[in-house]
Amino acid sequence: MSDFDYGIVEEAAKQLYIKALCDLPPDVREALKRAYARETKPTARSVYEAIFKTIETADQKHTLICQDTGLPLYKVKIGSRYAWNGYEIKSRLTNGTRRATQEFPFRSSSTHPLLRVNPQTSVGPGLPVFYWDFSEDDTLDILMAPKGSGSENVSKMQMFTPADGVKAVKKFVLDTVVNGGGMPCPPGIIGVGFGGTADLVAKLAKDAILRPVGQRNPDPEIATMEVELEEAINSSGVGAMGLGGDVTTLAVHIETAYTHITQNPVAVNCQCWPARRARAVIHPDGAVEYGY
Numbered sequence: 077m078s079d080f081d082y083g084i085v086e087e088a089a090k091q092l093y094i095k096a097l098c099d100l101p102p103d104v105r106e107a108l109k110r111a112y113a114r115e116t117k118p119t120a121r122s123v124y125e126a127i128f129k130t131i132e133t134a135d136q137k138h139t140l141i142c143q144d145t146g147l148p149l150y151k152v153k154i155g156s157r158y159a160w161n162g163y164e165i166k167s168r169l170t171n172g173t174r175r176a177t178q179e180f181p182f183r184s185s186s187t188h189p190l191l192r193v194n195p196q197t198s199v200g201p202g203l204p205v206f207y208w209d210f211s212e213d214d215t216l217d218i219l220m221a222p223k224g225s226g227s228e229n230v231s232k233m234q235m236f237t238p239a240d241g242v243k244a245v246k247k248f249v250l251d252t253v254v255n256g257g258g259m260p261c262p263p264g265i266i267g268v269g270f271g272g273t274a275d276l277v278a279k280l281a282k283d284a285i286l287r288p289v290g291q292r293n294p295d296p297e298i299a300t301m302e303v304e305l306e307e308a309i310n311s312s313g314v315g316a317m318g319l320g321g322d323v324t325t326l327a328v329h330i331e332t333a334y335t336h337i338t339q340n341p342v343a344v345n346c347q348c349w350p351a352r353r354a355r356a357v358i359h360p361d362g363a364v365e366y367g368y
């Protein structure tokens with residue numbers, strides 16, 4: 077067993093939650109600027125101006141970009157060339173999440189599903205949400221995302237069959253976005269999971285919103301589908317905050333998995349304009365690099 081100081085992981089989790097809430101990634105800032113440049117409707121343009129003011133205030137005063145602190149999610153890639161302790165990593169990420177909430181401090185958005193009791197810690201059974209993966213190097217790569225509820229609440233999943241065809245899949249994605257209207261605080265990223273099982277497809281859709289804005293799927297057929305869906309969604313006229321406009325999404329990202337020969341699951345995970353995420357890469361010598 078290594079003598080690594082796991083307090084570093086706890087501190088990184090605390091810093092990541094705060095950074096994600098206060099510091100919008102550069103690719104999201106640029107995508108919002110491009111959307112503003114494209115937008116022709118005056119009401120939608122005034123929404124972007126309010127968005128830019130919000131980002132500027134958060135930068136200058138180190139305040140939250142949005143009051144919805146979301147549910148905490150960590151996507152963790154554990155390097156296999158170092159003896160990382162998985163139990164310690166999970167415990168420390170949970171403690172760091174609690175400490176960020178109480179020490180910054182900001183509102184905890186997590187609650188018991190039946191009793192609706194909020195422990196004011198952002199953690200509890202099932203929270204934070206963790207996605208675990210492994211890499212060939214020696215680092216601990218942690219991507220943190222606070223997921224807001226306005227966008228999560230309009231997310232949907234459906235089990236199609238191959239006989240339904242790709243047209244039905246595209247219609248489902250488009251209908252989900254259009255029916256969501258202004259609820260998910262557009263324009264954000266539309267994450268689409270395609271394939272796998274009923275549970276995996278939902279995770280794929282979440283993975284899709286965590287990619288940098290506009291990063292295309294490496295499969296050219298899927299990348300074409302992303303572009304087609306983007307054009308269809310932006311032709312819908314929903315616009316910024318649902319007030320009408322030329323841009324409804326910054327990008328459509330699709331993540332796929334092989335599926336059963338008789339099924340075709342699809343999930344749509346909507347992300348709002350503050351497509352918040354923050355990353356830390358931790359090295360075995362204790363060095364931490366922060367990014368997005």
Ligand code: SF4
Nearest residue numbers: 142144224226261348
């Ligand atoms: S959906 Fe996003 S922008 Fe809208 S209130 Fe929630 S976190 Fe904020």
